[in-house]
Amino acid sequence: MDRRDFIKLTAVTGTSATLASCGNSEHQLIRFVPDEDLVPGVAEWKPGVCPLCAAGCGLSVRVMEADVETVRNGQAGVVKMGVAKKLEGQAGHPISQGGLCARGQAAIQVTYHPDRLAHPLKRSGARGAGELKEVTWDEAIAELVGHLDALAAAQDQKSLAFLTRPRRGRRLALAAEFLNRFGAPAPVPFELFGEEVLRRANAISFGHEQLPTFDLARSRFVIAFGADFLGTWNSPVAQNAAYGAMRQGRPGQRGAFVQVESRMSLTGANADQWVPVKPGTDGVLALGLAHVMLSNKLRPADAAGRAGAAIDGWSGGLADYTPARVEQVTGVSAKRVDRLARELVELGPAVAMIGGAPLAHTNGLFHALAVNALNGLLGAVGQPGGVFFTPGFQPSVPGPQVPSPQALQNLSAKVLLVDDVNPVFGAPKAWKVREALAKIPFIASFSSFLDETSSLADLILPDHSFLESWVDSTPESGALEAVTTVAGPVMKPLYQTRATADVLIEVAGKLKSPIALPWKTAEEVAKSQPPAPSPQSPPAARSPERLALRKYSEPVFDGDAAQYPFHFLPYMSQQFGDGSTAHLPWLQEMPDPLTSAMWSSWVEINPQTAERLEIAQGDLVDITSPHGVVRAPAMIFPGVAPDVIAMPVGQGHETFTRYASNRGVNPIGILAPATDAETGALAWAATRVKIARAGGGNGSLIMFAGEMREHPHEHETR
Amino acid sequence: MPHKWGMAVDLDRCTGCGACVTACHAENNIPTVGPAQAARGRAMHWLRVERYWEGDFPDVRLTFRPVMCQHCDAAPCEPVCPTYASHHTDEGLNAQVYNRCIGTRYCANACPYSVRFFDFFNPQWPKPLHLQLNPDVSVREVGVMEKCTFCVQRIRAVEIDAKAEKRELKDGDVKPACVQGCSARALVFGDLNDPESEVSRLSRSPRGSKLLEDVGTLPKVTYLERQTQV
Structure with missing residues (x-):
């Protein structure tokens, strides 16, 4: 018997003696003698999977010994057990590649949240009144x-x-x-923020009803339409890793990047060229680029294959999408369209991406199909530096989502x-x-x-929390090869969950x-493994509607343009995603990368618009749609179009723990129930609003830094 | 030759995602102060992402820059400290001894980078949030100044391991939390006394510059300029 075992044994004897009256002694043993062989102060690393989004990042969890106050078998006491201390990206994991996003870093607070439910509860009062009793x-x-x-x-x-x-x-x-x-x-x-529109488009264009994976590390030119792929969209950690390699991973060869959107996202801030477009017109720009390539014979028309065949007028060289017409519809100058198209071809391999707001319009599917066709024309499908579909992916539940x-x-x-x-x-x-x-x-x-x-x-x-249970993930995108991650619990449950x-x-x-x-x-x-894919034909061949030719139809916005002059753009927050991580204090106090705001809701207004409406930074503003009104402090934001009003999603919870309840407002509340015409997916960017100053600031806009600009007044008088 | 720890930040890789900010909180037991105190400017972020807006819509440009303690070789925070709480280590770290600090805040006043934070109150972690605390990092109490340490606990741990295993440190062995978490690999840490280390190589880049170089602080963080499309 070595010293360690001896100490263990004395601990067992001692505690068994004190707890003889506490029932099943076998369970009591578990309370006091950890079966984990943890040495105090020495860390062990265990694998895990981040649960906070669908990307499925592999984790490496630092586990150390700690005293945990808990209840076991009805008995309160202190347990010495291994607990998670820090989450890191798992080195060598195909998705996280050793890195992790801000939300992933904070995921540990899900487990240790002071307002986590510790045991089953049954309603005892009126529904929603919050009267619950332990069962x-x-x-x-x-x-x-x-x-x-x-x-x-x-x-x-x-x-x-x-x-x-x-x-x-x-x-x-x-x-x-x-x-x-x-x-x-x-x-x-x-x-x-579902992705059904994109999945459907990929099924039509490429026969894969699946989110795409981009081989950015080998791209030399990337054009993204609305996709916040470095912030919140698809598989951000994998995409950040590939982006870093695209920029500086190849000596002497720096990939170029163009972002198309109407409000500068975190991703857009990183672009070499930031191209604002009118909301709901992205696909027209994509086809305009294709038009220039086709009419100048920069690329062969048949390169796009079926993705091109889905577009009305493709074989005729997209006569409806001349640069002049594109300028009219999208607001992007004809000259710029021409130049961009040539750059895409000359600086290739190039790849186009689409995601987020462009797909959340009543004509969302068209935009996705247009960008898919552009990818086809660029020869980006399945080629180095292009777009891929992770092989072997199957949804957990078949059918539309x-x-x-x-x-x-x-x-x-x-x-x-x-x-x-x-x-x-x-x-x-x-x-x-x-x-x-x-x-x-x-x-x-x-x-x-x-x-x-x-x-x-x-x-x-x-x-249980994800650190206390078996977790698995087979993400549909993010890596060029299929990835399945399965991990056991990294720690014992804290509670009766x-x-x-x-x-x-x-x-x-x-x-x-x-x-x-x-x-x-x-x-x-x-x-367990999902059943092997059935050998029947891919979804692409099944339905006859796929043969229908798509063309641009104007987006339909909810709300009369005269009465509601602004487009309303709610966007996924870097900290809170769709709002499901608003309860984590580290994320509440993390300054928003574009504004430095913490613990707040805000509404982003173009400086000229704000000046015209006499709205100053921090002033309270009423944002009114035909479906409701929210009041939030103004953030004068240089990167939003003058006719667009943007708001991050995530705050405005009525009930969501001490950190998120009654904090800020929820922009989702005032959205119109508009949908994409073909898929029925929510068109969350199709609402119009009006705004009005409702009063001076009430201190609810909290920022880590000062003004957006160093000398805001100098800017005003310029 | 002792190590001389330094960092390189490639602004062409940095996307401003903020993972480093949260990673730093998680590693270093940095408390959250809540909305009321945050509104009074008391939020603590040893590492922050700064924003530089240029131009007007539609020709608007935004550049990010992560800023942490620059671990200056001529640190203005050090000579002003009456208790030697703020001092320079053999390995070039700009260290803070919490037990010596009496909270004069002269150092924060002297720092041109605003990366020093004062504990206006005792930190609070409503149970069981205290379980997230890193046992390798002391929790600071009210009245002391705290700042980025280049994750000195990680440096020491790797050094001790290497010594026990009787081997030399390799480049890349030490990764502060922000560096480890950065998926775009924008942050690189290492020994500036090793001319072959990645951080030394990057620090010699023609794109490199130091923050507020002209104030003469001799920072050990090199920023590699973001490039533009050619």
């Missing part, structure tokens, strides 16, 4: 099983609904299997399960999600926090007519 897991599971059994008894299995984030790994496959075997409809996905208003409004369910999604916050008020939920007799949530949606639940069955996968499996087994699931534990679920 045991046995009671909670019995309650849920009772409601499901009642549905089965009434032959009403169809009235079970499952609301979730789309494409979230094997756990979603488990939920789908559960619902399928129970006889309920497939999970209903919801994501505000459109967060449609119909799907949410028509939730005529009697029992609703909500997993990791907050549509009451994240859907336009006009969708009336709150009202739809109010009509559902029983709602259970797996949320770790009380947010706008989980606070309406009748039963909360809190999930349970992995949602385990809860679903237990519920399935306890039903009156039990459901046989192919997995027994959350671990098995995470480690």
Whole structure:
């Protein structure tokens, strides 16, 4: 026996003695003798997966010993256990490549958040009143099983609904299997900034219903339409790594980068040429570039293949998209269109990207198809420096993943399960999600926090944090090769929480007519493989509508242009994404990279517009759409078009822990329920607004630095 | 020859994403102060991303620059400290001894880069947020000045390991939290006394310059200018 074992043994004896009255001594042993062989002060590194977006970055988690106050088996005490101390990107992981974004760095606060739910809760007061009482897991599971059994008894299995984030790994496959075997409809996905338009376009153009991966590291010229690929879009960490290599990774060969958008994003700030366009016209510019290439025979027309064939007038050289016409529609000068097109060809290999706002218009699909055709023409598809589709990717749940208003409004369910999604916050008020939920007799949530949606639940069955459970990720984009990451828990649970996968499996087994699931534990679920892709034809060949030729139709904006003179652009926040990380204090206090604002909401106004409307920095401004009004302090922002009003999404939570509740305003609330004509996806950039100064600043705009410019007054008088 | 730690920041790689800012908080036990104190200018970010706007819409340009302690060789913060809390180490670090600091704030006054932060109150981590604290970094109490240390705890850890394993440090062995987290590889750290190290190589780049070079502080952080399309 060495010294270490001796000390362990004395600890066991001592603690067993003091806790003899506390019940099952076997469990008590776990409380005081860590089975992990951690040496105090020495770190161990364990693999993990970041859960905060769909990119699926591989983590390396620093685990060290700490004293944890917790409750085990009804007994409060201090446990010595290994706990996560720091998250790093996993070196050599194909997505994170050792790096991590700001949100990923802060993900550890999800686990250690002081307002995390520690045990199952049952509603005891009126719905949404926040009166919840603690129940045991046995009671909670019995309650849920009772409601499901009642549905089965009434032959009403169809009235079970499952609301979730789309494409979230094997756990979603488990939920789908559960619902399928129970006889309920497939999970209903919801994501505000969904990517259905782009997936559909890629299916039409390239036969891949999937988000693209860009080989930026080998590109020499990148043109991005609206895609905030260095900030929030697609797989930002992988894209940042590739971007760095594109700029300075090849001696003597620096890749050039052009960004097209109507409000300067973090990505746009890095561009060599920043090209503002009128909202909803990006695809016209893309085809204008193609027109110049075709009419000057810079590239062969057939290079675009089927991506080109989907565009009306392609074979005729895109006569409708002359630089002069492009200038009229987009506001980009004909000369610039001509020059850009030539640069794209001459400085290649070039690649075009599209994402974000251009796809969130009523004509969103057209823009994506136009950029796809441009990529085809540039010869960028599947070529070094071009656009790729990660092989072998399969969605967890097949079929469309459109967060449609119909799907949410028509939730005529009697029992609703909500997993990791907050549509009451994240859907336009006009969708009336709150009202739809109010009509559902029983709602259970797996949320770790009380947010706008989980606070309406009748039963909360809190999930483990991602550091306490088996996690898996097979991202659909971000790496040129297929990546599957599976990782076990890096630490023991802090609370009386349970992995949602385990809860679903237990519920399935306890039903009156039990459901046989192919997995027994959350671990098995995470480690399981999706079924091999069926050998049938790719989705591209299936539907005849794909043969339809697309042409530009003017975007339709909600709100009369005379009454509502500004385009309203809500955008995904660098800190909070769609708002789901607004509860993390590090992110609240992280200065926004473009404005240095912290703990705030703000509305970005062009300096000329502000001057005309006599709005000063920090003044309160009412932003009114036909669907509502929000009031936020003004941020005079040099990078936004004079007819565009931009606002970050993420703040304005009514209920979301001590750090985010009642902080700022939620711009999603005033969005019109407009959709892309073909896919039905929310057109979140298609709302018009008017703005009016509502009064002087009330101190709610908090900035780390001073004014946007060093000498703002000098600028005004210029 | 002792090490001389320095950093190079390639502004052509930096995208301004802010990962370094949060990584620094996570590594160095930097407290968040909350909205009310942040509004009074008391937020603490040892590392910040600065913005430089030029021009007017539509010809507008924005450049980012991450700014941390420049670990000056002629640091204005050092001679003004009455207690030698702010001092220069053998390895060229501009170090702060919290136990010596009596909070005169002369150093913050003298620093031309505004990278020193005063603890106006004891930090608070509502439980169990305290579990995120890095045991290798002391938590600063009210009344002392704190700043970027180039993650001295990581430097020491690597040095101790290397000594135990009886080997020399390799270039790239030491990575401060901001450098490790940077996915665009804009930040490079290493030994300026090793002419072959990546940081030395980058510091000699014709694109390189020091922040406020003309005030004579001899910073050990070199910024490599962002380039334009040619």
